[in-house]
Amino acid sequence: MTAQTEKLLDVRDLHVAYGKVEALTGVSVEVREGQIVTVIGPNGAGKTTLLSAIIGILRSKGEVHFDGQLYATPDVEILVGDGLGLVPEKRELFASMSVQDNLQLGAFQRYRRGDRGYETTLAEVYSLFPRLWERRHQMAATLSGGERQMLAIGRALMGKPRLLMLDEPSLGLAPLITREIFRIFADLRRQGVSILLVEQNARAALKVADYAYVLEAGQVAMQGKAADLANDPRVIEAYLGLASKHQELLSS
């Protein structure tokens, strides 16, 4: 991943405030085409806020460039239509609808624009997550935590996003399922989907990512190549910890 590839997402000097409290102060983040970029940091650092502001769920000040276009006031529906996907922390599935319906709705924007190729994407998603195929007629509410996460990711993929943003995809998942999901990220990159990954599981995230940002108290505290950060003593001390070697085994 070199500097020649194009900037897919370019966020400059982003400010978000909840009332008078600034949750993000001047955050700049870049994702280049074909990259996996991760944002790690402690609870309350503003990671979720960052993703919500980029896609336009939260109002923000600053510049969001996506695919070379400036979005002065990002609007969820427009950005989703232009190829930005978000898998939120709460997953936000359509609980009382079937797995298949959930997936089909992921392609709603494409369908609306007259792109009827979503059946192919559906087959691709099913081959990526065979478990979803087995459960396709079940209600989304009856799925297990890992399956819900797969469904949330699969649903976002149905929109054929160019950049997929994931908020804590490993949250509440068993380590083995986490590993499976992280493996899928590498698969996705091979298919040309760029990924912006927000994670608490810093070790796994740094392993899969190309570039990383450390967010602390609403500001970018450190950034650099993921491999470099993984060896940075400050990061090791704060986020990786020497004792948690077993995590490394699980994320390999």
Place this chain on the structure above:
Amino acid sequence: MNFQIAVLLGQDGVTNGAIYALLALSILLVFTVTRILLIPQGEFVTYGALTMAAIQSGHPTALAWMLLALMLIDCALDLRTMLQNGFNMLKMRWIGLKLGYALLLCVLIQTLPLAEIPMVAQALLTLGLLVPMGPIIYRLFFQPIASAPALVLLIVSIAVHVAMVGIGLLLFGPEGGRTKPFSDAGFSLGPVLLKSQTLWVILVSITLIILLFIAFERTLYGKALRAAAINRMGARLMGISPVFAGKATFAMATFIGALSGILIAPITTLYFDSGFIISLKGFVGAIIGGLASYPVAAVGALAVGLIEAFSMFWASNYKEIIVFTLIIPFLLWRSLTSRHVEEEEE
């Protein structure tokens, strides 16, 4: 009461019940998608009936001007948002299309020999005038407060209802409107004569209910509306905007209301203020379904129609009281059996 009277009452009850069922479904639909209790649903019925009556009597109806005025306000607001967000060719074309449509209808209403054109055309013209008003009403009164508490939405909904009744008086006058039946044929079923209009009402209602069912279960647009009702944020992330969902449901509600009006106009005389009581009965049906279940709401509304018809026979003075008392045991039952469920899943 002998068999013949029972059949006649049953026929009346089913006819009204079918209309209440349509309105109940529409109220339910709007409520689940937007959290708005659509009190003006009944006004769409009276507007439909009275517009049809005006067209049949050959008067160009002032409703066309109202549509044009609302459309102008709507487009002005569109232009204002465009001023803030930058020029957009697609939206500009859309504005032109909307204005053109309103103007075209005004011209048609003024120039066509309204009384002579076939009844289907008259009905289409009525629907063409009324249906676009639904989304505009949503745009003007509900979209700016879409995230307000349900109580605020209810208050605005009542305000829209009151305003529409007043405007109805202005547009159609205080006289009632009654239209010609779709056909004069009658069918005798044993000793009983079935009015053809009854069959029309029942047939169209059933067709519409089936179409609604197919639309919501089978098409992606219908599923998108359901999804917006189930999880608003999830729907937004799929690019299903709440504005789109709101406008679409309001269009559907106006369509159902206006069509119901056209259907019952030959049977009953409707006045500018008859709408409220009609939609209230649909609402009773929706309550019986717990504002959640479509089939139960439809059956409940049908029951309301039948009870109304039979109570007319035994105690016609108390018919409204009997119908609305019906709601009390159901509310009790609902509040005793249902637990409060949090909307958020997980």
